[in-house]
Amino acid sequence: MRSIGVVVILAVAIALSISMLIARDAVNTKINSVRASTGTTITVTPKGFFGFSGGGTPLTTTEVNGLLNLKNVTAVQESLSEELSSNDTSLTSPTPAGSLGQRFGGSNPGGSSASAPTFTIAIRLIGTNSPGNALVGGANGGGTEKLTSGASFSPTSDSDVALVGQTLATKNKLKVGSTFTAFGKTITVVGIYNSGSTFANSDVLMPLATVQTLASASGQVTNATVVVNNISNVSSVTKAVTAALGSKADVTSTEATVASELAPLNSIKTISTYTLFGAIIGAAIILLLSMLMIVRERRREVGVLKALGAPNRSIIGQFIAESTTFTVLGSVVGFIVGILLSSPITSALVSATSNSSSATPAFTGGGFVRAGGGGFRGGGSGFTPPPGGQFARTGDFHFGGVSNTLTTLHTSVGSSTLIFAFVIALVIAALGSSVAVATIVRIRPAEVLRSE
Amino acid sequence: MLKVENLNKTFHTRAGDIHAVQNVTFSADNGEMVAIVGASGSGKSTLLALLGLLDAPDQGSIDLDGVELANLDAGGRTKYRSHQVGFVFQQFNLIPNLSARENVLLPLEYARWPKADRVRRADEMLALVGLTGEKSERRPTRLSGGEQQRVAIARAFAAKPQLILADEPTGSLDKSTGQKIVEILRSAASTEGATVLVVTHDEKIAQQADRRLEIDDGVLSEVA
Ligand SMILES: Nc1ncnc2c1ncn2[C@@H]1O[C@H](COP(=O)(O)OP(=O)(O)OP(=O)(O)O)[C@@H](O)[C@H]1O
Ligand SMILES: [Mg+2]
Numbered sequence: 001m002r003s004i005g006v007v008v009i010l011a012v013a014i015a016l017s018i019s020m021l022i023a024r025d026a027v028n029t030k031i032n033s034v035r036a037s038t039g040t041t042i043t044v045t046p047k048g049f050f051g052f053s054g055g056g057t058p059l060t061t062t063e064v065n066g067l068l069n070l071k072n073v074t075a076v077q078e079s080l081s082e083e084l085s086s087n088d089t090s091l092t093s094p095t096p097a098g099s100l101g102q103r104f105g106g107s108n109p110g111g112s113s114a115s116a117p118t119f120t121i122a123i124r125l126i127g128t129n130s131p132g133n134a135l136v137g138g139a140n141g142g143g144t145e146k147l148t149s150g151a152s153f154s155p156t157s158d159s160d161v162a163l164v165g166q167t168l169a170t171k172n173k174l175k176v177g178s179t180f181t182a183f184g185k186t187i188t189v190v191g192i193y194n195s196g197s198t199f200a201n202s203d204v205l206m207p208l209a210t211v212q213t214l215a216s217a218s219g220q221v222t223n224a225t226v227v228v229n230n231i232s233n234v235s236s237v238t239k240a241v242t243a244a245l246g247s248k249a250d251v252t253s254t255e256a257t258v259a260s261e262l263a264p265l266n267s268i269k270t271i272s273t274y275t276l277f278g279a280i281i282g283a284a285i286i287l288l289l290s291m292l293m294i295v296r297e298r299r300r301e302v303g304v305l306k307a308l309g310a311p312n313r314s315i316i317g318q319f320i321a322e323s324t325t326f327t328v329l330g331s332v333v334g335f336i337v338g339i340l341l342s343s344p345i346t347s348a349l350v351s352a353t354s355n356s357s358s359a360t361p362a363f364t365g366g367g368f369v370r371a372g373g374g375g376f377r378g379g380g381s382g383f384t385p386p387p388g389g390q391f392a393r394t395g396d397f398h399f400g401g402v403s404n405t406l407t408t409l410h411t412s413v414g415s416s417t418l419i420f421a422f423v424i425a426l427v428i429a430a431l432g433s434s435v436a437v438a439t440i441v442r443i444r445p446a447e448v449l450r451s452e
Numbered sequence: 453m454l455k456v457e458n459l460n461k462t463f464h465t466r467a468g469d470i471h472a473v474q475n476v477t478f479s480a481d482n483g484e485m486v487a488i489v490g491a492s493g494s495g496k497s498t499l500l501a502l503l504g505l506l507d508a509p510d511q512g513s514i515d516l517d518g519v520e521l522a523n524l525d526a527g528g529r530t531k532y533r534s535h536q537v538g539f540v541f542q543q544f545n546l547i548p549n550l551s552a553r554e555n556v557l558l559p560l561e562y563a564r565w566p567k568a569d570r571v572r573r574a575d576e577m578l579a580l581v582g583l584t585g586e587k588s589e590r591r592p593t594r595l596s597g598g599e600q601q602r603v604a605i606a607r608a609f610a611a612k613p614q615l616i617l618a619d620e621p622t623g624s625l626d627k628s629t630g631q632k633i634v635e636i637l638r639s640a641a642s643t644e645g646a647t648v649l650v651v652t653h654d655e656k657i658a659q660q661a662d663r664r665l666e667i668d669d670g671v672l673s674e675v676a
Contacts, residue, residue, distance in 0.1 A: 114486050238639055300543075300545065301547060301548070304541075304545045304547065305558075306506075306530070307504070307506060307533070307539050307564065308533075308539070308558055308607070309530055309533045309534020309537075309559060309562040310529070310530075310534075310558070310562050310610075311527075311530055311531075311562075312530075312563070375457075429480065444639070444671070445506040445507075445509070446501040446506040446507040448506070448539075448541065448545065449497040449500060449501055449506065449541070449619050450497070
């Protein structure tokens with residue numbers, strides 16, 4: 001009866017350890033994969049600069065190039081964003097006037113319809129020294145651009161050439177070799193790209209030097225992306241960049257965003273680590289005390305066996321066999337229960353920890369800039385999107401991000417978990433056995449003649 | 453033949469030294485049943501512990517069939533005990549999770565009897581004490597006190613020891629059952645040719661023994 005109790009308590013402790021171990025593993029794997037997927041870039045924008053809605057003093061090429069000398073920096077991608085209004089270019093924006101306004105302002109009575117038709121949308125022109133990655137990163141809000149036709153320009157080019165997004169190309173019937181005008185110059189389309197986002201596919205990419213000349217913004221840069229050699233160096237380089245540029249620039253690494261996204265995961269990791277060790281220590285203490293109790297209770301039996309001529313090792317062997325049976329039974333039951341419980345326990349931990357922190361990352365990094373840019377480009381009465389709409393959108397983006405991060409936690413039992421559990425069970429059994437051995441050896445056979 | 457000479461055992465306690473066994477000298481023949489009587493605390497159990505090699509004497513000699521046992525170390529005492537000594541206790545002290553037969557098999561295992569002979573010997577001993585058939589499969593809790601003590605006697609004699617030590621074997625039994633148990637002990641002693649020492653408070657039981665020894669404050673004397 002008591003043995004069953006010991007096995008059950010042991011099983012509970014081991015089940016708890018196992019599910020904590022699995023939860024910890026799952027969270028750890030997720031943390032590592034999130035870390036690995038965040039990349040190694042740091043975004044530098046002039047202070048107070050959002051997208052290309054203006055504000056702040058542009059950075060200079062000299063300042064930004066200086067960042068290349070920092071330790072662990074492998075490249076600095078620079079870009080200068082300008083707007084091409086209908087006065088500056090022959091191109092027409094593919095974004096229907098007021099369409100975003102309607103989207104954002106839809107709930108605003110009488111919001112968009114009056115002014116929208118007469119408003120002309122500006123096209124974003126990005127000068128870049130890193131064609132291929134110009135749209136990547138928070139401020140420019142796109143993916144890697146892939147050429148669907150034509151060829152790219154050289155990073156140091158100052159020719160009047162352009163890569164145009166496929167949405168813009170379709171709208172203006174542009175092909176490789178077509179020309180258009182911008183700031184009074186004739187520009188030749190050398191390639192058409194797809195970056196995976198309609199906004200970014202409505203942009204024009206030109207060599208940095210060309211845009212600096214055209215826009216009379218010689219030596220100016222509105223966005224720089226610092227590429228770091230290793231994820232682990234991102235935070236030190238972020239500090240170095242901040243120190244180098246001082247108050248002129250906003251320096252954001254994806255790491256900051258990721259850190260706040262990872263915060264709930266990290267706290268789950270901490271909780272599960274503490275619970276894990278608590279459960280292991282608990283299991284060990286339970287077995288120790290039970291063995292002590294069992295041997296004490298059977299003191300007389302041990303004395304009788306000794307009086308019958310049983311050698312110590314035979315009695316010890318019998319008790320070790322019993323404690324091993326407890327441990328093995330408890331471990332097997334605990335292991336199975338632990339594996340079954342690991343998934344619900346992990347999600348319970350996740351929902352308990354993520355509620356409190358999911359609001360924080362909603363205002364950080366790319367999401368905000370992205371939404372701001374979108375709002376501007378929507379034009380019309382959507383120029384100033386109702387805060388509710390904007391935040392909802394930003395919120396969705398990030399809430400989606402966080403919940404996605406957490407719900408895609410996969411619990412799985414790795415071989416290291418198995419080995420760890422096996423070692424724990426062994427250590428606990430050894431502890432329980434040594435307590436039994438110490439007590440058994442100390443029982444004097446003559447005790448058996450004493451009446452109780 | 454058991455020859456005990458000048459045996460001494462002193463317990464050193466905080467309250468002072470207790471001379472539990474003092475200069476005890478006596479002998480007993482094989483097949484003989486000797487009663488040991490004495491007041492509570494007079495040293496009866498201590499003497500049995502020394503003779504049964506459960507404890508080491510401070511001084512003196514224990515000679516069993518020409519072998520000196522008083523100077524054995526713990527390992528030697530354990531080994532000799534398994535071959536040469538059988539115990540019967542007041543509280544029966546059967547192993548609770550073993551059947552009657554398995555209890556009788558234990559000393560045969562410790563004395564390293566050939567496996568093939570063990571069950572036959574156990575059943576022979578159970579038959580000798582009058583426990584047959586289905587009862588030998590029962591656990592101790594399903595046997596009466598008298599039956600448990602029979603199993604204990606069978607267990608004590610099983611490995612053919614020279615010396616059987618019984619510490620108040622009837623103390624937990626009613627009078628008539630106790631009588632029966634002493635008769636069984638006595639007949640087993642002569643059948644097996646072992647020396648039996650019985651500690652008892654019961655005058656009637658003491659009278660059934662071949663001889664009587666009395667112990668008073670650790671000092672043993674023969675009663676005529
Ligand atoms: N391990 C021990 N440590 C200290 N004193 C002991 C020990 N064993 C026995 N004694 C003491 O030795 C004396 C003899 O004890 P023993 O148990 O031999 O008496 P007994 O004749 O068997 O008594 P009873 O009839 O009550 O069983 C007692 O005073 C007892 O307290
Ligand atoms: Mg006694």
